[in-house]
Amino acid sequence: MPYFLIFQVLRGFKMIRGKFKIVLIKASLLVIVIYTIKTNINYIRKTYCIEKQNLYTQTVLISQSRTERLVHEVDCRKIIEGDELEISYALDELKNGDYNYSSNDDVRNNAQNCERFLKMLNYNRFTISNEEMDFPIAFSLLVHKDAVQMEMLLRAIYRPHNVYCIHIDRKSNFSLYDAITAVTKCLPNVFIASNLEDVVYASYSRLQADINCMHDLLNYTDIKWKYLINLPAQEYPLKTNLEIVKILKLFNGTNSIESVYDSASNYRVNETYKVNPKTLKMESTKQRKPPPPHNMTVGKGSAYGAFSRRFVEFALNDERAQDLLKWTEDTYSPDETFWATLAINKHLGTPGIQYNGKVKRYFQIESRPAC
DSSP states (O other): OOHHHHHHHHHGGGGOOHHHHHHHHHHHHHHHHHHHHHHHHHHHHHHHHHHHHHHHHHHHHHHSOSSOOSOOSSOHHHHHTTOHHHHHHHHHHHHHSOOOOOOHHHHHHHHTSHHHHHHHTTTTOOOOOHHHHTSOEEEEEEESSOHHHHHHHHHHHOOTTSEEEEEEOTTSOHHHHHHHHHHHHHOTTEEEOSSOOOOOTTSHHHHHHHHHHHHHHHHSOOOOOSEEEEEETTOOOSSOHHHHHHHHHHHTTOOBOOEEEOGGGTHHHHEEEEEETTTTEEEEEEEEOOOOGGGOOOOBOOSOOEEEHHHHHHHHHOHHHHHHHHHGGGSSOGGGTHHHHHHHOGGGOOTTOOOOSOOOSSEEEOOOOOO
16 A cells, blocks of 8 residues: 555544544554555565576476477377377487487597586486485496487486496497597496406306406495496496485385296206307307206396395305306306306305295296395
8 A cells, every 4th residue: 555545544534533543543554564465475476476486497497308309299208108199109209300419429538528428418406315325336338339329328327426347348449439438538436347348148158257347346446336237238227326215215125137047948057159250140069068066056137136245245255156157168158047046055155145936947036025
């Protein structure tokens, strides 16, 4: 209310007598109080909205990458949930769109200036909880092509308190190696494996590549990681780092290792194999292979898993584990038998394995959280 009106009201009080004067005084005071309250409420509301907008803007700046999405019309949640119509639509968009993807050289050139590289790709956007800080994870990445995709995976799983070893296939082109080298120079907790293998699919070199990274992660880093996760560079996470930490904490030292016994896969280990140098494929020699050492049953599983630190130490240092590793050198796809065999043989006392039955013709070990 304009103040000159208030004064006019007060001047009128002299003309009013008795109880009418008192009533008008109270009414005028009530109007003044209501107007003051309303003014303050509007001010508070306006201030709150501004602060809320500022908070929203800050949150967006922290949580969103500065890189632009190539496709805006697709529903990512539907794609993750397996909606076939949405997946088909997204594929059509990719085929029909004119997208200029980066190359290995682009990644290398961008990483030449670390400050620009980290800012452009928003490597400092993370809000890290104390729970994550207290539970560092080691990652082993196997790369043989496409630095662009490798960098996208690394950016998705990267946290400054974790540690990352990248194994690059030795026969990969120089542009890939140069690009990844440039990236590792900008991120102190990311490094290239000290020994690189010429990886051939289903050969021992594939397993050795993981072993090399595991050895480096155990011996050449001060980060006391709790679990190690090995990944091919063509994968992408569906969980945040915090969600992964919560899952691994539920495991309480047990491993996530697929391990089955089935006679249908015995051909992989009943005879010896070698790499054909012309085709770079594994071929059987038709020579009978002796049984595995230490009365082990050969398991079949995945090349990938989540391994506790104690399991990795056991796999790399236990004499029986090393005898098994040596025995797998001339088998087919030893990366799918080495971890599974360590898990399926109870008499080895392998750390982090929960046994839920007896070995039969077909037997699977499930990694369950230890209660």
